[in-house]
Amino acid sequence: MIGKKIVYEIYAAFAVGIMISLLILSWIMWEKGNVVILVYVGYALYVPAFALAVTSVAALKRRGKLKSGWEHTTVLIEKEVFRVVRHPLYLGGALLSLAILLITQSITSIILGLISIFCFWMASKKEDEFNIEKFGSSYREYMKKVPMWNVFKGLT
Numbered sequence: 001m002i003g004k005k006i007v008y009e010i011y012a013a014f015a016v017g018i019m020i021s022l023l024i025l026s027w028i029m030w031e032k033g034n035v036v037i038l039v040y041v042g043y044a045l046y047v048p049a050f051a052l053a054v055t056s057v058a059a060l061k062r063r064g065k066l067k068s069g070w071e072h073t074t075v076l077i078e079k080e081v082f083r084v085v086r087h088p089l090y091l092g093g094a095l096l097s098l099a100i101l102l103i104t105q106s107i108t109s110i111i112l113g114l115i116s117i118f119c120f121w122m123a124s125k126k127e128d129e130f131n132i133e134k135f136g137s138s139y140r141e142y143m144k145k146v147p148m149w150n151v152f153k154g155l156t
Contacts, residue, residue, distance in 0.1 A: 008126035012090065015119035018112050019093050022100045026109065033105025042102030045095050048151075052092030055081040076135045078142055084154035086142070087124040091149045094120040124148055 032039050059080040064073030081088045094117045101113030128148070131139045147153045 005130050008123045008130055011119045011123035011126060015090070015093055015097075015116050015123055018116035018119065019097045019100075022097060022109060022112055022116065026100050026104050030104040030106050030109060032103055035105060038102045038105060042099040045099035045102070049092045049095035049099060052081065052085075052088040052095065056088035056092065076131075076138055076142060078146070083146060085151055086146050086148050087127065090120040090124045090127075091151070094149075121149075 059077055059082055060073060063075070063077045063079060065075045085091055097113045097116040097120070101109045125148075128139075128143065132143075135142075
């Protein structure tokens with residue numbers, strides 16, 4: 001069980017590290033891209049990205065019966081943002097990475113952004129495996145009801 005946890009934490013750490021690097025580089029180095037509509041879409045994605053991150057951390061603290069830290073829950077959370085998507089924090093990070101690559105439109109940001117999104121996706125997949133071992137059949141049922149990242153499906 002610990003091995004699976006380490007794998008998703010490595011993917012998550014890479015994803016967050018790349019996303020933070022993208023943020024810093026976009027502020028100090030890159031200019032906005034030439035395709036203006038993509039720049040506006042990128043800025044618009046900041047809102048759901050930050051909303052997903054803030055609401056998921058708040059729900060983890062409020063409902064998770066934390067053992068340690070803010071993310072080590074002892075109960076399966078199926079309310080608030082976790083009733084819409086299973087991995088809102090990772091989805092928020094992926095959306096922020098996408099926003100940055102749309103705003104800057106540089107080759108480097110596109111490559112780093114896509115790697116970051118891939119790592120967030122893999123962290124989500126690996127965390128599902130870990131959570132199946134941790135919560136058993138109740139997590140399998142939760143997976144049937146709540147999509148991993150598809151917010152629109154989760155809202156229906």
